Amino acid sequence: MDYILSVATLAGINMIAVLGLSVFTGFTGLFSLGHAAFIAVGAYTSAVLTYYYYVPFALALVAGSAMAGAVSLVIGIPTLRAKLRSDYFAIAILGFGEALRVLLENLTITNGARGLPGIDSFTTPFTVLFCLAVSVVLVSNFLRSRWGAACIAIREDPIAAEMAGVRLFRTRLLSLMVSAVFCGLSGGLMAHYLSFIQPVMFTLTQSTQLLAAVIAGGMGSISGPLIASFAFIALPEALRVAQMWRLVAYGLLLVLIMVYRPQGLMGYREITSLFGKRRDDGRRER
C-alpha cells in the first residue's frame, strides 16, 4: 500500500510539471527540451532554503516556483525576442538546460555533483494532491483568460494572432514563465519528497519525458497530458514484475500512441467533454 501511494505521489509531482509544460507546448505551440532545468531550479531553491535557512516549507515552495519563473526570463527574453521558431527554440533551451545543470554541479551551495542529502521530507501525498488540484484550477483559469486566448491564437496561427491584437513576444514569454513556475513547484515538492536531489536527476531525459507526456496526451488538452504522465510513471512500476520487458513496453506504448492517435490521447479536447458529448448531439438532432 505504501508502495502504491509513493508511486502515486511521484506521479502527482510529475503531473504538475507536465501541466506546466502543456501550457507552453500544448497551448502556445512551442517545443521545449529543457524544462527539467526549471524543475531543478525549483528543487534546489526550495531545498537550499529549508536546508540551510530553515525557511517554512510552504514559503520555500513559493520561492522555488518564483525563482524558476525568474530564471525562465533569462533564456526566454533573448530567444523569444528573436522569434526563434519551434525547433530552433527547442534546441536553444536544451543548451540552456544542460548549462544550468553543469552550473549546479559546480556551485558550493548545491554541494556540487554529489547532491544535497537529508532534505526534510515535508511533502506528503496530501500536499501533492492539494498542489495538483490548485494547479489544475489555476492553469485552466489562465487558459480561459485574455492571455490564454492569446496563447492559443499563437499556436493556431502566429501572424493571424498578431492581426487580432496579440502581443507575440510578451505572450510567449508569459507562457514560458507560467510553465516554468509550475515546473518549479513540481521541483520543490520533489526535493522534499525524495529528500535527496542531485544534478543528474535533471537531464535531457527528464525534459524529453515531460514533452512525451504532453504530446502523447494531446496538445491543447489539460486532462490528456495528465493522464499520459500518470500512465508513464505508473506503468513502468506496474510492469516491474517483467523487469526485462518494461522499458520495451514503455517504448511500445509511445509508438502505438503516435501511430494510432497522432493527435494524442485526448487530442484537443478535455476528458470532461466525453461525458457531455452525447447530450449535445441529441439536442442538435432535434
Next chain:
Amino acid sequence: MSAGHTFFSVTGLTKDFGGIRAVDDLCFSVEKGSITGIIGPNGAGKTTVFNLVTGVYRPTSGAIHLMGEPIGGLRPDAIVRKGIARTFQNIRLFNRQSCLENVMTPLLQRERHSFVGSVLRTPGARRRQRDLADRGRSLLASLGLEPFASQQANTLPYGLQRKLEIVRALATGPELLLLDEPAAGMNPEETKRLAELIAEIRERFDVTILLIEHHMDLVMNICEPIVVMNFGALLACGTPDEVRSNPDVIAAYLGKGKKSHDASAQG
C-alpha cells in the same frame, strides 16, 4: 478633398526583397468612409502593400500615415491598436477553435483585465467574460454566423470561413479594414452578395475599406476610387470609368478583350 490631414496615406512606399523591388515609390491616399480598390496583375505587389501597412514587413523606405499618425514600421499588434484590421488572401483562422473563440480573441485583447483576477476567476472577471461572449455572439450575428458560434472554424464551408475572418477583423474595432481578395474562389452570384455585404459593413461598422480584388465586376461596382498597380508602382488612380478607359491600364491589366466583348454584346 477633405480639409486637414488625409485619413490614410502611403507616400514613397518602397520594399526591396534582396535585389527585387516589390513595391516601388508608391503613393496613394484613402478618404474616410470610402471603399477603395487596389487592382493589378499578379505579382504587382498588392499583397506586399497590405503586409507593409499591417506591419508584417518593414518598409525599405517611405511613410504610412493613419489619421495623421505615422505607423510605418510599427509592430503588427500596435498597428491593430491604431485601428487597422485585415483579412488574408489564403484564409488564416484559428482553425481548431470555435467561431465564437475566433471572435473572442481580438475582443479580449482590447480589454484591460487584471491578471490575478483572471487566474482566480473572480466574480467580476467571470461577468466581464460573459459580457464579452455576448458581444462576440452579436458580432457573429451581424454577419449571420451566430448559428455556427460553437462550431469549429475549419469545419465551416469556405464562404463562411471568409465571413468569419471578416468578423474577427471587425472585432478588433478598426477604422480601416483591409480585405485581401475577399471574393477569391466565389462564383458570380456569391460575389454579388459579397459586394452588398461589404457595402453594408461600411455603413454598419462605420469603417473605411481598402480591398484587393481580381473580380472586376465587384471592384467596378463598389469601389471608388480604384488604385491600379503594376510592377510595384502606381499605374493609375481614379474613378472606375477613368480607370477603365485609361490606355495604360488596358495595356497592363484589363486587356482589349473587354471592350470588344462589350461591343459584341451590344451588337
